[in-house]
Amino acid sequence: MRTVSEFKQFAVKGNVIDLAVAVVIGAAFGSIVTSLVNDILMPPIGVATGGVDFTDLKIQLTDPIIENGKVVKAGASLNYGNFIQTVVNFLIIGISIFALVKSINSLKRKEEAAPATPTPTKEELLLTEIRDLLRERKQL
Numbered sequence: 001m002r003t004v005s006e007f008k009q010f011a012v013k014g015n016v017i018d019l020a021v022a023v024v025i026g027a028a029f030g031s032i033v034t035s036l037v038n039d040i041l042m043p044p045i046g047v048a049t050g051g052v053d054f055t056d057l058k059i060q061l062t063d064p065i066i067e068n069g070k071v072v073k074a075g076a077s078l079n080y081g082n083f084i085q086t087v088v089n090f091l092i093i094g095i096s097i098f099a100l101v102k103s104i105n106s107l108k109r110k111e112e113a114a115p116a117t118p119t120p121t122k123e124e125l126l127l128t129e130i131r132d133l134l135r136e137r138k139q140l
Contacts, residue, residue: 029093029096037085041088042054053081054081055082059078059080060076062075
């Protein structure tokens with residue numbers, strides 16, 4: 001029972017919820033970046049490299065087995081084009097996250113640099129009251 005109550009306390013603190021939200025947003029962001037790379041960046045790069053589609057780049061290690069004109073067993077291959085595509089995705093995600101974290105840190109630094117109005121201590125409040133009372137006495 002103690003473990004269950006500890007888990008409830010952990011979950012209610014927001015750690016689990018924050019993590020779940022981060023995972024969902026990260027997955028959505030990943031699909032956006034994948035679309036950006038596949039649909040926008042890689043086609044011009046492919047045209048610039050002579051119409052090469054990076055996802056089709058591979059080194060065939062073994063030939064496929066074909067019987068009666070049908071592929072029975074696909075041959076083994078190194079799909080280095082997919083690897084290039086994944087590296088480009090990773091770089092874009094990494095640069096995007098870096099820019100986001102950098103801008104958030106910049107905002108935090110500006111916030112920390114702004115002078116905060118200090119809260120007066122109890123003694124300062126008492127002294128202020130005394131000063132105000134003395135002023136009132138002099139005016140009467």
